[in-house]
Amino acid sequence: MGTVLGIDIGGTSIKAGLFTESGTLVSTKKIPTGKIVNEDAFAAVIGGLEELLCSNGASPFDVVAAGLDVPGPVDDNGRVGMMPNAELDVEGLKAAMAEAFPNMKLAFANDVNAAAVGEMWKGAARDVSSFALIALGTGVGAGVVVSGKLVSGAFGAGGEFGHITVNREEASACGCGRHGCLEQYASASGVVRTYRAECLERGIDAVRLQGPTDSLTVFDAYRAGDEAAQAAISLMCDSLGFALAQVSAVIDPPLYLVGGGMGEGFDLFADELRTAFHAYCLPTCAGARILPAELGNEAAMYGGAFLAMEALGVYGV
Amino acid sequence: MGTVLGIDIGGTSIKAGLFTESGTLVSTKKIPTGKIVNEDAFAAVIGGLEELLCSNGASPFDVVAAGLDVPGPVDDNGRVGMMPNAELDVEGLKAAMAEAFPNMKLAFANDVNAAAVGEMWKGAARDVSSFALIALGTGVGAGVVVSGKLVSGAFGAGGEFGHITVNREEASACGCGRHGCLEQYASASGVVRTYRAECLERGIDAVRLQGPTDSLTVFDAYRAGDEAAQAAISLMCDSLGFALAQVSAVIDPPLYLVGGGMGEGFDLFADELRTAFHAYCLPTCAGARILPAELGNEAAMYGGAFLAMEALGVYGV
Numbered sequence: 001m002g003t004v005l006g007i008d009i010g011g012t013s014i015k016a017g018l019f020t021e022s023g024t025l026v027s028t029k030k031i032p033t034g035k036i037v038n039e040d041a042f043a044a045v046i047g048g049l050e051e052l053l054c055s056n057g058a059s060p061f062d063v064v065a066a067g068l069d070v071p072g073p074v075d076d077n078g079r080v081g082m083m084p085n086a087e088l089d090v091e092g093l094k095a096a097m098a099e100a101f102p103n104m105k106l107a108f109a110n111d112v113n114a115a116a117v118g119e120m121w122k123g124a125a126r127d128v129s130s131f132a133l134i135a136l137g138t139g140v141g142a143g144v145v146v147s148g149k150l151v152s153g154a155f156g157a158g159g160e161f162g163h164i165t166v167n168r169e170e171a172s173a174c175g176c177g178r179h180g181c182l183e184q185y186a187s188a189s190g191v192v193r194t195y196r197a198e199c200l201e202r203g204i205d206a207v208r209l210q211g212p213t214d215s216l217t218v219f220d221a222y223r224a225g226d227e228a229a230q231a232a233i234s235l236m237c238d239s240l241g242f243a244l245a246q247v248s249a250v251i252d253p254p255l256y257l258v259g260g261g262m263g264e265g266f267d268l269f270a271d272e273l274r275t276a277f278h279a280y281c282l283p284t285c286a287g288a289r290i291l292p293a294e295l296g297n298e299a300a301m302y303g304g305a306f307l308a309m310e311a312l313g314v315y316g317v
Numbered sequence: 318m319g320t321v322l323g324i325d326i327g328g329t330s331i332k333a334g335l336f337t338e339s340g341t342l343v344s345t346k347k348i349p350t351g352k353i354v355n356e357d358a359f360a361a362v363i364g365g366l367e368e369l370l371c372s373n374g375a376s377p378f379d380v381v382a383a384g385l386d387v388p389g390p391v392d393d394n395g396r397v398g399m400m401p402n403a404e405l406d407v408e409g410l411k412a413a414m415a416e417a418f419p420n421m422k423l424a425f426a427n428d429v430n431a432a433a434v435g436e437m438w439k440g441a442a443r444d445v446s447s448f449a450l451i452a453l454g455t456g457v458g459a460g461v462v463v464s465g466k467l468v469s470g471a472f473g474a475g476g477e478f479g480h481i482t483v484n485r486e487e488a489s490a491c492g493c494g495r496h497g498c499l500e501q502y503a504s505a506s507g508v509v510r511t512y513r514a515e516c517l518e519r520g521i522d523a524v525r526l527q528g529p530t531d532s533l534t535v536f537d538a539y540r541a542g543d544e545a546a547q548a549a550i551s552l553m554c555d556s557l558g559f560a561l562a563q564v565s566a567v568i569d570p571p572l573y574l575v576g577g578g579m580g581e582g583f584d585l586f587a588d589e590l591r592t593a594f595h596a597y598c599l600p601t602c603a604g605a606r607i608l609p610a611e612l613g614n615e616a617a618m619y620g621g622a623f624l625a626m627e628a629l630g631v632y633g634v
Contacts (some may be wrong), residue, residue: 075600076447081601090513107508130471142569146463153569153600154447160566163599165559168485177598225348242482250461250567251478252470280479284390284472 002015002196004056004312005049005066006305008111009088014045018052021064023121023309027056031231031311035087042096050100050174063101065312066091067304069114073156078108081156107311110152111300113159115293116143117150118302119257123294130253131292134240135260138213139175140183140190146251149309162187164243185239188262191232195221197302198228236292237269240275248285259293266292287310321629322366322374325428325620326405327354331362334618335369338381340438340626344373345618352404359413367417369541380418382629384621385410386431390473391602395425402601424628427469428617430476432469432610435619436574437563442609447570450610451478451557452577455530456492457500457507468625479504481560502556505532505579508549512538514589515545538584553584558593565602576610 002021007014013073013188014031016207031048035041070090071094072083080090086213094106109117119125125133135141140162144151151158162183170180184190192209195218199206207221223265228231258266258273270290277284295302319338324331348365352358367377387407389400397407411423426434433450437440440544442450446465452458457479461468468475479500480493501507509526512535516523523545524538538546561573575583575590587607591596595603612619 058448130468146468146568147466149464149466149482151447151463153565154571154604155569155604157565157569157599157602160569163566164563165597166557178597178599225514242485246481246563247567248470248474249480250475250564251463251468252472252473252474252477280482280495282474282477282495285470285474287472 001058001062001295002064003062004305004308005050006068006301006308007066008114008304009033009071011071011087012294014048015298015301016049016052017298017305018056019305021309021312021314023305023314025156025302026235027052028298037087037089038092039096042093046100047092048095060101060102063104065105065308066097066101066108067107067109067114067306067308067311069109069111069300071111071241074108074110074113074152075156076152076154079156080108082128096121097156105308107304107307109233109304109307109309110141110143110156112141113143113150113152114303114307115295116145116159116257116301116303117306118295119259119293120133120145120148121306124257124291125255126249127254128253130249130251131255131257132159132161132251132253132300133257134227134244136186136188136258136262138188139259144251149158161243164246166239168200174279182239182243186236188213189308191215191218191236193261194235195228195232198231202228206227213261216265219268222268230310233269234272237272238276241273242280244277244290245280245282247284248281248288252285252288254288256288256290257293258290259296259299263293273286318375318379319381319620320370320379321625321627322380323618323620324366324383325431325617325621326384326388328388328404328417331365332394332614332618333366334615334622336373336622338626338629338631340622340631342439342619343586344369353410354404354406355409356413360412362410363413377418379595380421382422382625383425384416384424384426384623385489385627386426386428386617386621386629388428391425391430391469393424393469393471394472396473397425422426422625422628424621424624426458426467426621426624427458427473429458430460430467430615431620431624432576432612433462433476433620433626435612435616436576436610437462437465439615439619440455441574441608442572445570445572447568448572448574449476449564449568449570450574450576451617453505453562453575453579454577458626463504472576473489474628480561481563483559485557494597494630499556499560503553505530505562507578508532508553509536511546512549515548517546521545522560525605532579533582536585539585542603550586551589552591555593558590559597561594561607562597562599562602565598565605568610569602569605571605573605573607574610575607581609613616
């Protein structure tokens with residue numbers, strides 16, 4: 001029986017899902033990892049995947065396809081681009097997997113793009129063929145699906161909503177070297193940065209944060225009535241609503257999904273985000289829905305499996 | 318023998334192309350029109366199309382499909398939206414055509430979207446599956462193609478690049494009611510407006526223009542060394558380069574085509590446009606090519622025919 005793997009590579013672990021060839025999830029496994037850059041690390045990943053197979057009565061020869069989600073750009077042809085903080089030797093892992101699973105077709109995707117595909121297959125975008133998933137986390141990523149197909153882009157920059165320019169007057173530089181990117185205001189670190197600046201400006205003490213990306217504590221402060229936190233969330237919503245209005249003038253999707261770590265606070269900021277989007281979008285696009293993603297941190301694993309099946313010709317064109 | 322019509326409805330005339338069912342252009346005809354809003358006007362259009370058929374040995378019964386390009390929004394489902402300056406009764410014309418050509422399938426598209434499809438089929442985008450065509454004319458329109466499929470959008474706003482916000486500080490309102498849209502700087506009227514403002518600011522006389530959209534005379538002035546004209550073209554290029562950089566962060570196409578009436582001046586502004594795009598885009602997207610469109614004012618006619626054949630199932634998915 002053919003077996004398909006969806007493999008999402010995160011910072012400290014891999015989330016792997018074992019699927020039947022017809023797309024039923026059989027079992028999942030979390031495989032702890034460090035940097036995946038040498039033979040020992042590749043062997044540990046393969047070992048974890050083999051355990052997942054074995055404990056479900058499958059052998060390495062049963063793996064007909066795997067989708068590998070990586071935290072870096074992957075283009076329309078499945079080529080993996082440069083990863084700035086390289087904790088992963090893609091070519092090395094690919095070779096190790098090809099050896100361990102000799103009957104496997106391997107597909108690559110950017111992790112946020114894969115999450116979008118997962119939401120299309122099993123999540124909140126099941127009923128539409130075009131949409132975008134925005135992942136609000138340490139950074140701001142997105143995945144764009146048009147007519148049921150992932151838009152990875154000619155250079156792997158499809159869905160790089162985090163680098164839509166929302167403030168041409170911004171003095172501080174974004175991680176990308178440009179100025180005024182959405183990510184500077186709507187990522188976890190952006191929200192924390194804005195919050196601290198707003199506290200300073202108001203001469204009030206910031207609440208105690210667990211580091212520079214602890215936006216969820218800023219959300220808690222917002223709930224408790226903290227004005228600086230409200231200002232930070234407002235800037236986040238205004239910036240994201242503005243950026244989505246630009247996206248609508250390009251692909252005009254019927255649906256935006258909001259996920260990522262900060263997506264957990266969706267109820268807190270949904271109204272303000274929708275109001276900002278409506279203020280900035282072309283009137284004709286105002287019917288686009290903005291909803292929370294459904295699959296949480298399993299979305300990319302599902303998407304990886306779907307893309308693996310697509311590579312097999314099971315789904316898609 | 319099945320015959321296919323590509324019909325592009327312009328302001329004062331219709332450009333119609335007669336194609337074989339396999340996509341070979343047999344003949345074209347320009348049909349003068351006024352407002353197409355009553356039975357007499359419908360009859361004149363039908364009469365012109367029948368002449369085109371007759372002079373090529375075809376009968377009205379041979380028409381198996383027609384693509385109708387309209388100057389207004391058409392959504393992903395082929396529904397025609399509101400046209401603000403309604404010179405065209407779509408439902409009336411549709412009924413008249415259905416009666417005249419009883420074996421016809423009818424497809425609708427926005428005219429700029431159809432032009433993009435034409436460039437994909439027979440023009441400058443033949444070798445790519447994803448690209449955008451930007452039409453610089455009285456307004457700024459665009460057509461987006463992803464993986465060989467036109468992206469009309471859920472509300473018909475796919476490719477509304479003219480309404481990407483490039484200047485959040487703009488005091489003047491765009492025709493859409495919002496502020497700082499690309500169209501305010503990169504349309505023919507935008508270029509003329511900027512030119513006149515630059516002349517005023519410099520205290521110099523503007524060259525004589527043939528009306529408020531005569532950007533080609535501003536191009537001539539640029540060639541003659543007119544500083545105000547250079548400033549207007551520079552603002553056009555800066556605004557368009559900035560807007561395309563935002564588009565690349567959404568769909569990251571390998572190719573942009575520039576067409577429309579102002580596209581005739583492409584050689585004049587191409588270098589400055591590319592420089593602006595490179596200054597604003599994510600470094601990874603800098604390889605996107607910016608080239609002139611090839612089919613001029615026949616692009617939409619070709620695109621209409623292609624979409625008609627797609628509706629027949631001859632092309633596409």
